[in-house]
Amino acid sequence: MNERPAIAKAAALPDTKAILLGVACGLGAALCWALGFVATRHGLRVGFTPVDLLMHRFLWSGIVFLPLVVRAGLRDLCGIGWGRGMALMLLGGPVMSLISYAGFMFVPLGHGSVIQPSCATLGGLFLAVVLLKEAVSLSRAAGAVVIVVGLAVIGSESIGHMGPSAVIGDLIFVATGLMFAGFATLVRYWRVSAFSVASVISVLSLSLFPLYAASGGLARDASIGLPENALQAIAQGILAGPAAMYLFAVSIQRLGVARAAVFPATVPVLTLLLGWLLIGEPPTTLQAAGLAAVLAGFYLAQRQR
Template sequence: MPAESPDRPPDGAPDASDGARSSRKRLIGFLWAVLTVSIFAGWFVVTRFSVTRSLNVWDLTALRYGIGAILLAPVLLRDLPPKAWRNGFIFSVLWGAPFAAMVALGVQMTSAGRAASVTPTLMPVFAGLLGWLLLRQPPGRARLAGYAAIAAGLCGLVVSASSGGVAPSLLGLGFLALAAAMWAGYTLLLRGSGLNPMQSAALICFWSGLIFVPLYVVLGIGHLGQAPTAEIAVQGVYQGVLMSIVALISFNRAVTLLGASAAAAMIALVPVIASLLAIIVLGEIPTAAEGISIAFIVAGVLLATRPTPASGRG
């Protein structure tokens, strides 16, 4: 029997290069997720800035998907199969204009800060539960503990926000929770759709723009004519470029590289980054209770993003 080459691992032994590639893949996925989280966190601050001044949430939604649809139109000129268009329509329902409307209603009935704490935080919990129920992918004990910590942090943020004497709107919180469930459904469907991140982003913007923008014009619900040009330009770049294109693509890449549950859990860091931005931009310093709640969320994210062993046990 010929001797095994010393440079070749025995049959069944893990290849070091495979481990290195896996680690590099997770690192790249993590960086994509960080970019997504940064854009999402800034979105709540930028949106709050305008909706309390000249523009309303419908203006921002029209800018987001109208500009995104125009800029990404060349992607759709390629030969896409009918299934891609159907998947794109479903994605636009889950993470397009209806999703933005749910968040907008939640922001209107609660606050931008509460929306940043509720929707991104609940999304990984819904993603894990939906994956468990529909795809028979049990999250394992570590991820379940992470989801519990995220939920505990969310409850702490809501309770601490209520301590000022104004109770949060239950209906508004319901809209935000529904948006989180829609977002989670999108993350689970994306990986098996056969669409790359650019195609998914283009189709979401196309269907959302096609349906929402005509309604926006016909119903006359916009305030663009009353807003300063500079503010419209800033919102056009943030909503139409960063949110509609960069954030969609970066999040899709994170889902592809990290998996739906891990990428969704990373999004739970949005309220953490949003709190830091609020300190820097708005001078809003979180209370001790809010700080403890955020610490629970961070701990939950660390647990929920742990690699899942091949056995499926977390």
């Protein structure tokens, strides 16, 4: 009599474990990305340049992924193709990262960590309609409008209180967000593995290291000290790169794309919280208001109806 409930309970247990694992990995990925943003802001404060941070971002992950890429084959670039690989590298690789790092020289953490993912979402919705021919639901359209309102609130702080340089910083993050939207859309359009793309970009970026070393970058890093370099190597080269990518991939496998898409939307909140706790940079009232609007927009944009 009690066999069926017992069997049902046993069958449900693995699903529950899978969901919990997916949630844990999704939150872990969001935390890694947020720590990457905070480490960028801290690194610029202690004397690193955007180029130095770029080196930490791709050198270590490139070394890790090099054997995998060589084993998969360089002739067709792991099945991606050199033409597509270079296009994806331009949109989602060192160029985008360098511009993004530079943006934090003009605006505080509360701007870059919200504007970039917001514009990535808006650009992704637009390109999904134009390139992928996807239908946009009323909820997603409303979400896009609410996100724009949130961005306008944050942008008003730059225009009214921070000056022209802050406007430049905001526009930089608009550009990098749209670049990432183009990158993500092409990954979907060409149906290539996101993990393979990230691995290839990291390995191809190793070609920039000799130029970095020749320009005196290593001497500049040495002058800042080992602890700060180790911090950036961990935050940029491991957490914000391979670790976040792996955790998010596991989250997608366990929860599905739609559910896992919730976790990147938590990155702005985690970034502002960690920025406040770790580097003493609390969000302003306008930043908090803009973030609240953006989060509401994220929620609407991710709904299926």
